[in-house]
Amino acid sequence: MDDLLVVRNLTKNFGGLAAVSEVSFEVRRGEILGLIGPNGAGKTTLFNLISGLLASNQGSIKLEGEDLTKMPPYRRSAMGVGRTFQVVRPFDMTVLENVMVPIFAHYKSAKEAKGKAYEILEMVRLENMADSMPSSLTLAQRKRIEVARALATKPKLLLLDEVLAGLNPSEVAENLPLIRQVRDSGVTILFIEHLMDAMMAISERVLVMDQGALIACGTPDEVTSDQCVITAYLGEEAPEC
Amino acid sequence: MRTNKIIVAAAILALGLLAVPLYFTSTFILHMFTLVFFYIALTAAWNIPAFGGKFSLGHAAFFGLGAYAASILYVKYGISPLIGIFAGTVCAMLGGVILSFPLIRLKGPFFTLASIAFAEVLRMVAIDWRSMTNGSVGLNIPFKPGWLNLTFTSGMPFYYIALGLAVLVILLAWWIRSSALGYHLRAAAADEDAAKALGINTAKSHFFALMWSSGLTGMIAVFYVFYNYVLEPGTAFSMDLFSLQPAMNGIIGGMGTVWGPVIGAIIMTPLGEFLRFYLGTIQQGLNFVVYGLMLIAVVNFVPGGIVSLMAPWFKKKKSGESSARDN
Numbered sequence: 001m002d003d004l005l006v007v008r009n010l011t012k013n014f015g016g017l018a019a020v021s022e023v024s025f026e027v028r029r030g031e032i033l034g035l036i037g038p039n040g041a042g043k044t045t046l047f048n049l050i051s052g053l054l055a056s057n058q059g060s061i062k063l064e065g066e067d068l069t070k071m072p073p074y075r076r077s078a079m080g081v082g083r084t085f086q087v088v089r090p091f092d093m094t095v096l097e098n099v100m101v102p103i104f105a106h107y108k109s110a111k112e113a114k115g116k117a118y119e120i121l122e123m124v125r126l127e128n129m130a131d132s133m134p135s136s137l138t139l140a141q142r143k144r145i146e147v148a149r150a151l152a153t154k155p156k157l158l159l160l161d162e163v164l165a166g167l168n169p170s171e172v173a174e175n176l177p178l179i180r181q182v183r184d185s186g187v188t189i190l191f192i193e194h195l196m197d198a199m200m201a202i203s204e205r206v207l208v209m210d211q212g213a214l215i216a217c218g219t220p221d222e223v224t225s226d227q228c229v230i231t232a233y234l235g236e237e238a239p240e241c
Numbered sequence: 242m243r244t245n246k247i248i249v250a251a252a253i254l255a256l257g258l259l260a261v262p263l264y265f266t267s268t269f270i271l272h273m274f275t276l277v278f279f280y281i282a283l284t285a286a287w288n289i290p291a292f293g294g295k296f297s298l299g300h301a302a303f304f305g306l307g308a309y310a311a312s313i314l315y316v317k318y319g320i321s322p323l324i325g326i327f328a329g330t331v332c333a334m335l336g337g338v339i340l341s342f343p344l345i346r347l348k349g350p351f352f353t354l355a356s357i358a359f360a361e362v363l364r365m366v367a368i369d370w371r372s373m374t375n376g377s378v379g380l381n382i383p384f385k386p387g388w389l390n391l392t393f394t395s396g397m398p399f400y401y402i403a404l405g406l407a408v409l410v411i412l413l414a415w416w417i418r419s420s421a422l423g424y425h426l427r428a429a430a431a432d433e434d435a436a437k438a439l440g441i442n443t444a445k446s447h448f449f450a451l452m453w454s455s456g457l458t459g460m461i462a463v464f465y466v467f468y469n470y471v472l473e474p475g476t477a478f479s480m481d482l483f484s485l486q487p488a489m490n491g492i493i494g495g496m497g498t499v500w501g502p503v504i505g506a507i508i509m510t511p512l513g514e515f516l517r518f519y520l521g522t523i524q525q526g527l528n529f530v531v532y533g534l535m536l537i538a539v540v541n542f543v544p545g546g547i548v549s550l551m552a553p554w555f556k557k558k559k560s561g562e563s564s565a566r567d568n
């Protein structure tokens with residue numbers, strides 16, 4: 001199968017803490033790949049490394065064979081890496097304008113940018129909120145602004161950091177199909193989620209991180225029956241992983 | 242309907258402003274208006290990096306560079322200030338290039354501190370480089386009236402020049418804010434990391450904002466010096482007049498907005514003059530006490546500046562626009 005992203009030996013230390021250590025994996029083109037792990041496992045740090053907001057201490061990141069490791073974040077975005085943030089912080093402007101911001105990289109005229117932004121808002125079903133300020137929206141809607149903004153960069157790979165966290169069950173049910181819909185539109189997805197049911201329902205493969213290391217990788221069924229994963233989640237010392 | 246009303250109001254305002262010198266022959270009133278226009282322009286120029294959340298207290302550097310460039314060319318080499326306008330703009334932009342290093346590398350208050358230091362260093366240079374600047378004595382613009390010398394026998398031409406500058410910089414600021422650069426700056430101001438991850442070269446955006454801001458400040462400074470005839474390091478690189486005052490105007494009026502600087506300059510310029518001349522004679526620096534109190538009040542009670550109090554009016558206008566788009 002065709003690999004979109006290849007990560008090798010990626011390492012990030014914060015002082016003495018190895019937030020990400022020697023992580024290697026591939027993301028296959030067109031898949032929905034889940035990333036799980038206990039709090040502080042290093043998932044968000046891994047996203048920061050891939051999107052370029054943090055520089056790695058070691059290792060390499062390749063998208064379609066091109067080395068991203070030394071590129072600044074804006075170039076990685078242009079190459080096709082999009083992401084959302086765990087803590088949603090919409091820009092202090094209308095919902096439509098939030099989505100226009102990244103579109104300006106491709107269309108310089110405000111009019112064209114507006115049209116494109118509107119199309120994306122329709123996709124995430126926020127078109128009725130276009131002229132509202134994000135602060136007046138629900139958390140679920142604000143998370144969809146995050147997704148819309150990231151989609152506006154035309155990503156090949158979309159990194160979603162807990163887009164379902166903090167939502168009530170009916171909101172989860174509303175936002176979940178969106179992830180699959182985005183994938184079906186041709187975007188490969190790597191997503192972090194704590195909600196196991198949701199994760200298992202839509203991901204084809206799952207990566208498991210614990211204390212900076214990748215401890216398992218496989219189908220949802222394989223991963224949930226993995227002894228290392230079970231011990232990691234139960235918080236015991238893993239015997240031999 | 243509403244847009245028509247705005248156009249009519251703007252036209253009346255424009256005619257009124259154009260007619261002011263014809264009705265008020267008092268030099269004091271004309272001077273006050275001229276000063277307000279200069280400060281609207283300076284504040285609107287200062288405000289451009291503030292779209293991106295960058296707070297400078299060193300704009301006196303650009304002011305001084307522009308003012309000295311044109312004055313030295315004129316006084317020492319006899320070159321017309323009309324050419325000096327370009328020289329002043331370019332010199333101030335070169336200063337902007339230098340300040341762009343801390344601008345891009347330093348966050349929040351650290352950039353602000355660097356900007357203060359930058360202006361202070363240039364003030365020292367202006368004092369010490371006697372062969373060019375006449376040191377702390379300064380340069381006098383000889384009184385030789387004529388357009389080529391930007392020297393006039395009445396205050397009227399400068400009233401219109403300053404009005405023109407104010408309108409020009411407001412329009413530019415408005416255009417920048419609604420262009421790609423403006424959106425990128427506003428995104429960077431709200432969340433620099435998110436902006437970067439969305440493909441924005443935030444360093445480049447901040448750099449261009451500073452180029453606009455420094456160049457415009459230098460250009461305004463050239464006119465200002467020829468309006469005042471004298472130039473010495475303490476005034477040209479004055480922290481009080483050209484670093485703090487625009488920043489104060491910006492905060493009080495509404496930082497990072499198009500109309501904030503206008504409102505701020507209209508309120509603060511006469512007040513600043515009053516405080517400097519009347520309180521300054523009682524005790525030097527007393528004006529800063531008043532500024533400090535005003536700042537505390539605004540930051541606590543109207544953090545968005547006075548313009549945010551007028552937001553309902555602007556909102557109405559906005560929804561009018563969007564419904565026009567839906568049709």
Ligand SMILES: Nc1ncnc2c1ncn2[C@@H]1O[C@H](COP(=O)(O)OP(=O)(O)OP(=O)(O)O)[C@@H](O)[C@H]1O
Pocket residue numbers: 014017019037038039040041042043044045046086
């Ligand atoms: N900028 C930073 N400086 C220092 N330490 C950091 C920094 N960012 C993250 N860390 C630390 O690195 C470790 C991994 O954090 P990270 O945010 O990647 O975890 P996570 O898997 O996303 O957790 P969660 O599920 O709670 O979001 C944590 O111990 C965290 O405290």
Ligand SMILES: [Mg+2]
Pocket residue numbers: 043044045086
């Ligand atoms: Mg996280």
